[in-house]
Amino acid sequence: MSHPYRSVLYIPAANARAMEKARDLPADAIIFDLEDAVAPDEKIAARAALAVALASDYGARVRIVRINGFATEWGQDDARFCAEALAGRADAVLIPKVDSAADLDRVAALIPDTPLWAMIETPLGMLNAAGIAAHPRLLGMVMGTNDLAKELNSRFRPDRLPMQAGLGLCLLAAKAHGKVIVDGVFNAFKDDDGLRAECEQGRDMGFDGKTLIHPAQLAIANKAFAPTEAEIDLARRQIAAFDAAKAEGKGVAVVDGKIVENLHVDTARLTLARAEAIAELAG
Numbered sequence: 086m087s088h089p090y091r092s093v094l095y096i097p098a099a100n101a102r103a104m105e106k107a108r109d110l111p112a113d114a115i116i117f118d119l120e121d122a123v124a125p126d127e128k129i130a131a132r133a134a135l136a137v138a139l140a141s142d143y144g145a146r147v148r149i150v151r152i153n154g155f156a157t158e159w160g161q162d163d164a165r166f167c168a169e170a171l172a173g174r175a176d177a178v179l180i181p182k183v184d185s186a187a188d189l190d191r192v193a194a195l196i197p198d199t200p201l202w203a204m205i206e207t208p209l210g211m212l213n214a215a216g217i218a219a220h221p222r223l224l225g226m227v228m229g230t231n232d233l234a235k236e237l238n239s240r241f242r243p244d245r246l247p248m249q250a251g252l253g254l255c256l257l258a259a260k261a262h263g264k265v266i267v268d269g270v271f272n273a274f275k276d277d278d279g280l281r282a283e284c285e286q287g288r289d290m291g292f293d294g295k296t297l298i299h300p301a302q303l304a305i306a307n308k309a310f311a312p313t314e315a316e317i318d319l320a321r322r323q324i325a326a327f328d329a330a331k332a333e334g335k336g337v338a339v340v341d342g343k344i345v346e347n348l349h350v351d352t353a354r355l356t357l358a359r360a361e362a363i364a365e366l367a368g
């Protein structure tokens with residue numbers, strides 16, 4: 086993963102004003118939504134509005150289009166629309182409620198070139214996460230924590246205890262197959278402290294970033310999923326100490342009273358690479 090995915094902002098494709106505004110927002114990626122954020126009566130008009138919006142530049146922001154599921158009356162036409170009208174204008178197509186790798190095959194057959202992302206938000210999708218993550222056309226996975234809560238009949242809790250098994254399965258699957266994985270949305274978009282806590286939890290767990298629903302959430306996610314100054318400083322010192330130890334024929338160094346082995350150096354290099362990618366994006 087070289088492009089950062091700290092902040093992935095949903096925008097309803099029916100909302101032309103928001104799609105325009107997003108050209109200047111500090112989002113690492115945008116999900117242009119044709120699915121749940123668009124009312125049934127607006128689905129067709131939203132496609133047209135999206136084609137107009139994506140004809141103009143979004144800079145370095147990755148442009149992801151979420152289509153409707155194939156079980157709905159719009160799904161297949163959305164896929165054809167992505168393959169034809171949006172060819173070259175969308176960086177990826179996001180498929181909702183993916184239950185298995187076969188769901189990806191069906192979309193891949195209609196969209197031969199564009200990379201695919203999968204929403205994992207059903208119990209079956211979570212149980213099949215490894216097969217989904219292994220799909221050769223798949224680049225990234227997005228947690229759908231609202232749909233998951235609905236399916237589980239679970240309650241929203243600050244510690245997200247009812248979701249931990251599902252989130253963990255998806256993380257394992259994504260990491261095993263080298264795919265990007267971003268966390269679900271935080272619905273209370275005026276609750277900065279709540280969002281910050283959930284971002285910190287997601288970062289601790291290993292997510293690459295968080296999906297967001299409002300521009301006010303961007304700065305918090307961008308900060309939470311970027312390496313901190315302390316992490317960057319530690320990474321540099323670990324690499325230097327390990328190199329020095331190696332020059333003396335040792336396989337282990339000590340920094341701040343903790344051992345540093347080659348695996349810690351790998352993590353340190355990844356931290357620096359992430360910091361550089363973020364700086365490049367900002368520049």
Ligand SMILES: CC(C)(COP(=O)(O)OP(=O)(O)OC[C@H]1O[C@@H](n2cnc3c(N)ncnc32)[C@H](O)[C@@H]1OP(=O)(O)O)[C@@H](O)C(=O)NCCC(=O)NCCSC(=O)C[C@H](O)C(=O)O
Binds near residue numbers: 103121300
């Ligand atoms: C949540 C909202 C409906 C709030 O909208 P609104 O009341 O209009 O917000 P504000 O007045 O505070 O907006 C201020 C300005 O910001 C722009 N804006 C708002 N939202 C966005 C956005 N998402 N992207 C870009 N710009 C945005 C407004 O246009 C205002 O601009 P200006 O006129 O210049 O002042 C609204 O934020 C919203 O619709 N959010 C997205 C909702 C969405 O996409 N939901 C679907 C995805 S979540 C999901 O499905 C999760 C998953 O599937 C699961 O299962 O969990």
Ligand SMILES: [Mg+2]
Binds near residue numbers: 204
């Ligand atoms: Mg959903």
